[in-house]
Amino acid sequence: MRIPISALIGMVFTGAFFLAAIFAPLVAPYGMAEIVGGVWDPASSAHWFGTDAIGRDLLSRMIYGGQTTIFVASAATILSFTLGSVLGFSAAVAGGWVDQGLSRMVDLMMAIPSLILALVILSVLPVTLTVLIVVMGLLDATRVFRLARAVAVDITVMDYVEAARLRGEGWAWIIFREILPNALSPLVAELGLRFIFAVLFISTLSFLGLGVQPPLADWGGIVKENASGLVYGIPAALIPAFAIAALAISVNLVADWVLSRTTSLKGGRG
């Protein structure tokens, strides 16, 4: 199997980001909240990215921030994915009022822009990591639901599913043996896109000051902390901004490749 160069680059960078996040304490040269220098010291051999608005090592803060961003985004994605695909498949296979009820509820949630709905909810609930993950996961589950349902509906009208029903097969066989193997590739590609969306979403919330709360860092928060330097020509805030973009583009490249392979339906041996 040939992996295109763009997908390879995407995989390498995605892997690097995740590894750095998992082993943050080992990789980071300084502590997350440790003040080690002056305000916005320029890059040097001691501080590769310089220091931040109150003299913390920016590289270390970036690595710990990446850990928070990636953790929150991953958790929210897993939640949205599990919830969305289970409900989406159930709606497609069960049909009738189950489908109607779930679909109309999702329509309603999607009638409000996610960011606005999130802001409304966060104005009431305490802003903790758990709350953020649950709110993001629930809001994003609506999109996964739509996709999973659409994919499953396309498959349930196939003659081979009808053949299985005529044979007398139970729900378990139909969902796990007939539908799931054929729905997997589009869903995996979607997993990547949902993860990117989660990264952008948590970064935006933190940037607005309504996401991850200090002293904990995440990339959106680091942008916010250093944004005031930009006006004086200090580009510290752009470093986490680039990190967000790099992560998103890397995952996007991998997802694009997975998606382009879904047109091939040749079974497992490919």
Added chain:
Amino acid sequence: MSDALLQIRNLRIEATSYPPGEAPRDVVLVDDVSVSVEKGKVLGLIGESGAGKSTIGLSSMAYGRGGVRLTGGTITLNGRDIRLADARALRALRGREVTYVAQSAAAAFNPAIKLMDQVIETCLAHDVMGRAEAEARAVMLFARLGLPEPERFGQRYPHQVSGGQLQRAMTAMALCPKPDLVIFDEPTTALDVTTQIEVLAAIKEAIRDTGVAALYITHDLAVVAQVADDILVLRHGKRIEYGATEQIITAPKEAYTKALVSVRSIEHVEKPDAPAVLEIQSVTARYKGTNFDVLKAITLDLPAGQTLAVVGESGSGKSTLARVITGLLPPAQGRIRFAGRDLAPDLAARTRDDLREVQMIYQMADTAMNPRQTVGTIIGRPLEFYFGLKGEAKRKRIQDLLEQIEMGKGFIDRYPAELSGGQKQRVCIARALAAKPKLIICDEVTSALDPLVADGILKLLLALQAAEGVAYLFITHDLATVRAIADRIAVMYRGEVRRYGTKTDVLTPPFDDYTELLLSSVPEMKMGWLEGVLDSRKMEAAGN
């Protein structure tokens, strides 16, 4: 043939294929084909899917569909080679000297523009004539092609008229700018058989009256025999045989052509009466949320080990009948008796034996098999599910079944995507057979296949019936298939059984009007058949 209108010599056509996950590669679609059309003559291009017939047809406009490249040979139209002509020269000849009639007129008309504007567009774009003259000509053509209200027909939008009418309108569009050559690309294939004959007759008459030359592309030799002067038989992009129509259908030289000519000649003698395995008793059915009976009091018997062919055009309710028997659509009234017992109306209430003994084979083998399962899993599942077979015993039985459907044991680990169309349908037959059924419902199982492949499937089904004693309920729109396989026939029209009985009874006059129309509309493999039918229909109309 020096005054040939179109002369194609040693034509070679290539395309690049992009298999997912692999490097792109060039494939040859048409290889070393030579043919010519003289003024006012009709050339038939015939072959299976993938034979390159449409590709050759479009090459006479120097057009390559979807990245197809004309890489060799010459295409001489009106005395000049157009294969490498520039875009401006091609625009000047397309729609002026050569026009095109597509298979699906419904897709080929622009949904946003009135028919008249589309029909006369070529005349105006090429300055053939003014708007008033073009409109008058279009109305004349509408009338000649038998379209209703020719004066007002052009004011409608494409979605407001029927499929058969659109096909005729497309013919009018092709003839309007007075071209030298028209390419008809399977113009009647998508139509019901009773509509096909009308459109075919209209096209033939229009060709004769306007004196235009034509390329007529089809997969149906009997159809092309009605309109063509010469026939070119193609297979896998290569020329098999080229000659006068008379010679091709009465004295074919090549084995492949002979097979095509004799494709509908399976002799099947109907079996003597036997006790019924399936009795359908005054069944009425409708779909949820509609107030229209798709089936109206249907009563039919199918003797054990025999074949009941249910014939009808689209909308006749024949596929709904299959859904009722399998329990997917519980009937509103009536009952179904099977092997001496009542079948529960709803699928969910049926016993495992009920399910096992009624099996189904579908029209599209592609969608009837899970693309992620191997042939072994597909055939093995009923064995495991109904008989609890496992391991070596199951594998042995799968291999036996593969032998029975005349495929090798080696296919057991293949995926459906690696099989040809005919092989896929055979695997579906094996899956049905694996359940040891008393009845198999065959829903248009041969209509998506090329004629020779379909012939093989029919022969296989007959052999399996002789060996296993299984009964078939054979749903089809194709009367030739019915003759080849049926013991009994039911003719359906708009949800009713119009005629029912043994094959001999149903196919012997006197007929009811609809059966008469249906039977006389099936093209026969002889020249002059079309005129014969039309003349006898005219005489009848005059006599009444």
Added chain:
Amino acid sequence: MHPVLTLVVQRVALGLLLLLAVSAVIFLGVAALPGDTAQAILGQSATPQALANLRAEMGLDQPPLTRYFQWLGGVLTGDLGTSISNGTDIASAIGQRLGNTLFLAAWAAVISVPLAILLGLVAARYNGRWPDKLISGATLSAISLPEFVVGYLVLYFLAVKWQLFPSVAMVFPGMGMMDRLNAVILPVIVLVLVVLAHMMRMTRAAILNVMQSAYIETAELKGLSPMQVIWRHAFPNAIAPVVNVVMLNLAYLVVGVVVVEVVFVYPGMGQYLVDHVAKRDLPVVQAVGLIFAAVYIGLNILADVISILANPRLRHPK
């Protein structure tokens, strides 16, 4: 009644119903969440008596459904309630800001829509060749950037490094039109960049979809010139999908504007919303949230209505 009109009326009615349901979600859904406005105002140290007094004063002791209908009645008559944090009337506080936000969004729309359609056409025309690849690549990067990142990149380079435009978008009543435009130029650029990518990508897809239809081949085989094919045959069928794309992306502007206003400290609705979320000022958040949702739903209805109107099958029934 003409069937198209029936469909349009149905669609609009459905949209209004949806808006009503959304208002219930924003009010009742939030009321069902754990959290207490009175507690939020008075803090953890408040006495039970003080809490009870405040609740009674704010009407919080009434059942949620009663409060919802009171609120809804107010909204329909233009009374959006009063802010908890500073006691001002929300409707009058919003007035000025709504105008500012619409000013910003309108300029972004005026610039991005023609640009996106043009670039989408170019990408579709050169499908698979370098202009398409260039545009697709740029689109991928733009989609991967959150709005605030685009905002700071633009601010850092255009305002700070090259000093082309002012870095803070100050607008105030009585400001002249040219000054006002000069002030919003950076936020407009950012918003344009943010919606352009999506709009372009979807326009390209919509046009390619039309260009692959069989009737386009028919037109080509009639010997029409490429311009005639596009203008007479592709364009009438592409209007509906493209307009749909445009509307959906203008709805997307609604979200973008919130973040961009914060980046450039622009006195609009987004800034107002974010400030009051932090202050946990629920009445303000609910009022502003409802307005954003209404704009979003309105644009979606408009997109559907235009699709209905542009469909020849519906316009000319059998």
